[in-house]
Amino acid sequence: MTGSLSPAQVEHFRREGWLYPLDAISPEEAAANLAALDSYDGKLGPDATLRLKIKAQVVAPWMTALGRNPRILDAVESLIGPDILLFGASVFAKRANDTRFVSWHQDSAYYGLDPHEEVTAWVALTPSMTANGCLRVLPRSHLMADFRHEETYDPQNLLARGQSIQGIDESEAVNMELRAGQFSLHHERTAHCSAPNPSDQRRVGVAFFFMPAHTRSTLGRRGAMLVRGEDRHGHWDRDPEPRMDLDPVCLDYLEKMWAGYRNSEVKQAAEQGLV
């Protein structure tokens, strides 16, 4: 398998909670995917990317195909084994000269997954550099205790409730710089964030959330997509597969899932004392 990780890369991920850069698609393919995303502006509101959250993989066949990219899945398989469910995907887009940011957070506080073995592959559709607000991670934070999150509702924050870990010591933070078409990996419990984009180059990426098929939902029955291997456990319903670009059935599903995530799922995290 061409994208399998070496033992040293696996060991690095297990120790540090992140890994980059890895190659997924060519810069030309990344540009084609970006053009498809851009074509949704107007059709899905002025900034379509703000609606492409948590189940964005159902929006179009190209997005589902990216979530099934063999290089990405080979790397993910090296970490979580051969039976892989795609729990979801979110688009994170910052315009040029954009003051919006993503605060420090752990996905494990919100996703309602047990055990916490989800791995995110963040795929760059434009260059994602320090200068334009690339993804940042706190090394080894996946091995630390759960962080407490505060809901700030800051409108500049690209997260649903502006959920934020306060007081992180950023001195060891790593900026995961990527060229268009490359991807990084981070563990569900790895604290991560990204700064505003003061540059004149936009920064767009899609985060795909992969989990081993034995993962359970702690938030009731939900959907996922089987993207490799077999599901012998049956803990998840099947997410719909898009038949066309902006498949209306899938868009409806995406809206419902995003509303649920913003409301009940985050509320449940609050009840668990994590936000």
Ligand SMILES: O=C(O)CCC(=O)C(=O)O
């Ligand atoms: O793209 C970003 O700036 C943040 C991404 C993120 O929070 C994630 O991939 O979970």
